[in-house]
Amino acid sequence: MPFVVLGIGLLAISFGAILARLAQRHGLPSLTIATLRLGLAALLITPIALWQSGRALRTLNLRQGLLTAGAGFFLALHFATWITSLEYTSVASSTALVTTNLLWIGLASFVLFGDRPRRLMAIGIVISLAGSLLIFWSDSRTSAAGSHPLLGNFLALVGSWCFSSYLLIGRRLRASLPLPAYVWLAYGSAAIFLLFACQASGTSLTGYAGAAYLVALGMALGPQLLGHTSYNWSLKHVSPTFIAVVTLGEPVGSAGLAWLFFAESFAWLQGIGFVLLLVGIYLAARGEGQ
Template identity: 85%
Template structure:
């Protein structure tokens, strides 16, 4: 009872925005680490499985210690909804990480973060949530920045082996992440964070494990460095990044979290420039500025 009482206390108004900023920085490393793992020969499904599976294993003691009584009292409806969230999370990582094999980091991350459009539409149609005019303006500007990044990358000769397929997979990943956010927001209203994270990550990793078995993607027999990179993905982008998003679901709207994820292309592109010496095009730079400005406007709209 004490745990639920503590979590129900409203945090300072600025705290969710700081937590989301830290989560965004951690998640921005996701595409970089996935590309490095692919370079060591890890199949995309294996990368997704290890990322979520290791994250679930790491958080298991915390979940059982802090939320064991909640997990034992889980209702059938909560269990089914959590499995649904895990299913869409598994599809999100399977499609998005695979997209990195066929298209550029800039295009993949820009398209996969268009989930704010789908979340905003679904929140309005399903839950009657009407975003403020300032947030709508932020969404429009942010989407404009994403489109500029995508257009700039489509003009490049190094977009990838099959940009059309890669871009489509990234969009599918965006749809799946939107469903994951919407289901998660409902579940987080009654589930403590450790319980929800453990259930969502664990169920997603089980779905991916089945997919690996069916597709023949091996989990073993790879270089040690590849598994270290997978562990880094579990600790950084997954546990720190996505858990920050999950914590924030109880304090800000799913639409605003979707807007924040639009900063991922900016962070990923900056990290790609640092680690891979990938240069910025002028149009890309304009798109990044629009993305950041749109996120700022959306934050003001959320604050109101």
């Protein structure tokens, strides 16, 4: 069941970059997109969280509160940097780099928690990372990379570091909280951090076309609530390292959707990279099953 849930979540999350690019074309600033995505998701799940996890929320202790703040801070940074990266580089490069959290989580899990990946998991990590690097290298050679590929790629990489930190903190927090409570706290606290960022930078949340808000709502319902919540649910059943491996499938889905909606073509080297990603995910799934 965790593998099925993660597959559904991956499909939903693959639409994230597409919807973010659409929102940008409707005039929404990247910081506004990130704030609306998380804020609307938190509002939509509030009744469920209060109904199913009211007791857990009322008895929240100091440690859980601090972990929530930390998770929300890194989740806010993840979306702020990654969505901004889409202004400067292609969907393929952005999603390939932002999903390199596998490497950072694997290293951090080994250093901080002593988690040793099994042999198949390790092989899957290497193959998946090779696929990501091949996609990035191929994309950087094309003229469709974006207005400032170096900046966009760096922002996507920062987004990967932040999402890795979010997953590692969530591993501890999710173990002691029901899913609705954890999701509501994580998304809500991240939205609050982003609201402060909008206020400090003078970024407005109002005054845009209705279509832009519909796209933002779609991001909250699909990639955020369905996609990221699937990952959060799975944290209690599989390791953060394996979830990071699954996220490497996002460039495959996002690049295909970008080709369909925005005519962002990809070279044959990228196709090889997508195949390597899928093979790596399969091997890591076998290793996780062991």
